[in-house]
Amino acid sequence: MVPELGNFALIIALAFALIQAFSPVASRVRVTLNYPAVLGQFVFLSFAMLCLIASFLQNDMSVVYVQEHSHRLLPFMYRVGAAWGGHEGSLLLWCLILCGWTLALLIFSGKELAVMTISRIISLLGFISTGFISFLFFTSDPFRRIFPLTPAAGEDLTPVLQDPGLIFHPPMLYLGYVGFAIAFAFAICALIEGKLDKNWAQTLRPWVIMPWSFLSMGIVLGSWWAYRELGWGGWWFWDPVENASLLPWLSATALLHALIVSEKRNAFKGWTLLLAIVTFTLSLLGTFLVRSGVLVSVHTFASDPTRGVFLLAYLALVIGGAFVCYGVRIKHFYHPPAFELFSRETLLLINSVILLTAVATISLGTLYPIVLDALDLEKISVGAPYFNLVFLPVILPLLLLMGIAPHVNWHNQSFKALWKKLRGVFLLCVSGGIALPLLAGFEFKWLASLGLAFALWIMLATGQYAYQLWQQRKSVSWQNAAMIVAHLGIAVLALGITLNKAYSEERQVKISPHETVILAGYQFTLEKIAETRGPNFKSETATFRVQKNQGTPHYLTAQQRIYDSHEQSLSKPGIIANVWRDLYLALGAPLDNGAWSVRIYYKPFVRWIWSGGFMLLIGGFLSLMNSLSLRRKA
Amino acid sequence: MKIRFLLPLLLFMVVIGILGRGLRLHPNVIPSPLINHPAPAFALPSMLHTGETTTDKNFLGHVTLVNVWATWCYACAQEHPFLLEISTAPQRDFMLYGLNYKDDPAKARDWLKQHGNPYQQIAIDETGDTAINWGVYGSPETFVLDKKGIIRYKQTGPITQEVWAQTLKPLIEKLRNEA
Secondary structure (H helix, E strand, O other), X not given: OHHHHXXXXXXXXXXXHHXXXXXXXXXXXXXXXXXXXXXXXXXXXXXXXXXXXXXXHOOOOOEHHHHHHOOOOXXXXXHHHHOOOOHHHHXXXXXXXXXXXXXXXXXXXXXXXXXXXXXXXXXXXXXXXXXXXXXXXXXOOOOOEOOOOOOOOOOOOOHHHOXXXXXXXXXXXXXXXXXHHXXXXXXXXXXXXXXXXXXXXXXXXXXXXXXXXXXXXXXXXXXXXXXXXOOOOOOXXXXXXXXXXXXXXXXXXXXXXHHHHHHHHOOOHHHHHHHHHHHHXXXXXXXXXXXXXXOOOOOOOOXXXXXHHHHHHHHHHHHHHHHHHHHHHHHHHOOOOOOOOOOHHHHHHHHHHHXXXXXXXXXXXXXXXXXXXXXXXXXXOOOHXXXXXXXXXXXXXXXXXXXXXXXXXXXXXXXXXXXXXXXXXXXXXXXXXXXXXXXXXXXXXXXHHHHHHHHHHXXXXXXXXXXXXXXXXXXXXXXXXXXXXXXXXXXXXXXXXXXXXXXXXXXXXXXXXXXXXXXXXXXXXXXXXXXXXXXXXXXXXXXXXXXXXXXXXXXXEEEEEEEOOOOOEEEEOEEEEOOOEEEEEEEXXXXXXXXXXEEEEEEEOHHHHHHHHHHHHHHHHHHHHHHHHHHHHO | XXXXXXXXXXXXXXXXXXXXXXXXXXXXXOOOOOOOOEOOOOEEEEOOOOOOEEEHXXXXXXXXXXXXXXXXXXXXXXXXXXXXXXXXXXXXXXXXXXXXXXXXXXXXXXXXXXXXXXXXEEEEEOOOHHHHHOOOOOOOEEEEEOOOOEEEEEEEOOOOHHHHHHHHHHHHHHHHHOO
């Protein structure tokens, strides 16, 4: 009964989405259908989601989707998360979140734009929603039943998904991906109306900031999850689907900065519109790559080809239409540049160009295997070495700019004055980059010094900017605080990435009980290894004592799990973390006489990577406060 | 309208074209680098004739299918009835060998007794070392070898009616007619 109700709710939601899409027609006869359509759709999509979760909680194995992604013994929390642990459920979540964003937009910004403008935006979002709910309903129905009923325990959720990360990572990521639909709708509406003013940019800004913050957090959570769960000790693998989440992030970052120029300087309108379209394009492309099975990745679910065809047709229609619109209408947005060559505008333009270059290089690496395969040339895979090689030179100039840009005036800046202001910082970070690792007792590595120099550059230059602000005004605006925190976050991230890369150590060893292995000055002693039982797996659980010299011993447990319903085993690493380093140990395979092969990693500064990402979220939050304070003034 | 305003559209269309073509491809099918190379040498205990050894020399003189299987492998059990069917067909013109992969031999013998044995010979690869040499990365996998013991094709995943009729059967016929 519950699945049928859910299915029925989907049909009603689809009807509401159609009403939403055609609501401007109704507004011509002075009836506003925006709000009831969006609200109705939200209520029924939420209800469908609850039905799906209820089916999981009841272990209703007659529902194909439940049967494929759950198990009677699966812990409660993961049964909730499993509702979006597969294709159909995650698509339902996609639709629900899109509708949630639309509703929020109506409630909080509905009054800030002209009635016709907001009506058009809501209608465009309605078309996007109609497409996705149809896709869900016609190709990926999560409520499909199996007949005849076979008593089954369920195939269980893939072991790597059985982690608290499952509860938060997909919703966060989708809040980001899907949220960019609003910027897209704003852009198309502006193109149609031929008008982009300060109010438009100001109204849109929080609706880019929020998804961007969620996406940042989603990526960070995904990275942390992979680190804890996959047992390879890595935090980023340049996997196609990871790239698919990074691409919209990069372009949304460019959009954020272009929007500032649109709002404050009435310039870059063409850029802003293009970036808004590109960002949502990349979000949809990401969805396509994950859902169609066109690429090989840990994230791609088993898929059937009709889904890929549907999504591709949808992509071609929505985005193709958007680009046609762009091509035809963009001439109305062209102004001759009203700023000098060296000015903050120019730097923000370069920022956009660099970020789009990064998008292009990563897209190239991600899609290259498909291109070759499509042309029948050969099958290859593009891995981390390519991405590491091409990403670094693209991103370094950006880090350099981040230090400079806040100090540069709008419109025009004298280079001499800037150099006078920043030369102290420049010298400090070059010498600091070289000296600090040596002072801290690390050996010299050029990558570490480079990363440190750039990170110091951003930190010190941003710090100097903050100090000046404080000197002048004795207060820091929300907007400046947001910029300062987010830029410092990038510095912390860059520091974490480079120091981790430069100074990580690892060993793969054979170890017997009571033997000791030393890595980076830490002694790892295998205390005991025994078979234990989890809720839905059995595992070999090893306890290690970890000690540096004669210091306080720490204990870590690592497991080699075999899930009841999968023959596949999962190595669950043990981690001892602090601010400066992680000690990470993963069990390999059992060898003779009770010995095991283990991989031990010393990972310095790895927490900084995620902390930097978290600072981006805080920056986003501060920027949101700025938007709110502007509203209050208005 | 200036043409450069349509550049994003053109670029996008190229990407869509490639992705559309990509949809009809099978990225999971990785051609084995061993195709057209002699089967990697091995000498493993035989499951059916205790005390004897099965080696790569056993492949010479006839078309051979080498099927990698294990009792713990769910897809192998699904494939099993079909293997029995092709193996017991009246005009069988190939040999079906099994490579028992990372399994308990006693358990595997019992399993065959219970479900029927489609194989003419079975090599026991308890450690999985031979499978590594053969580039096995999952089971079931089936290699098709010609009369000279050269690997000509690799099927990843179970042999289904469709795979058999469209790919394997015609290939076996072709190989049988080779010198």
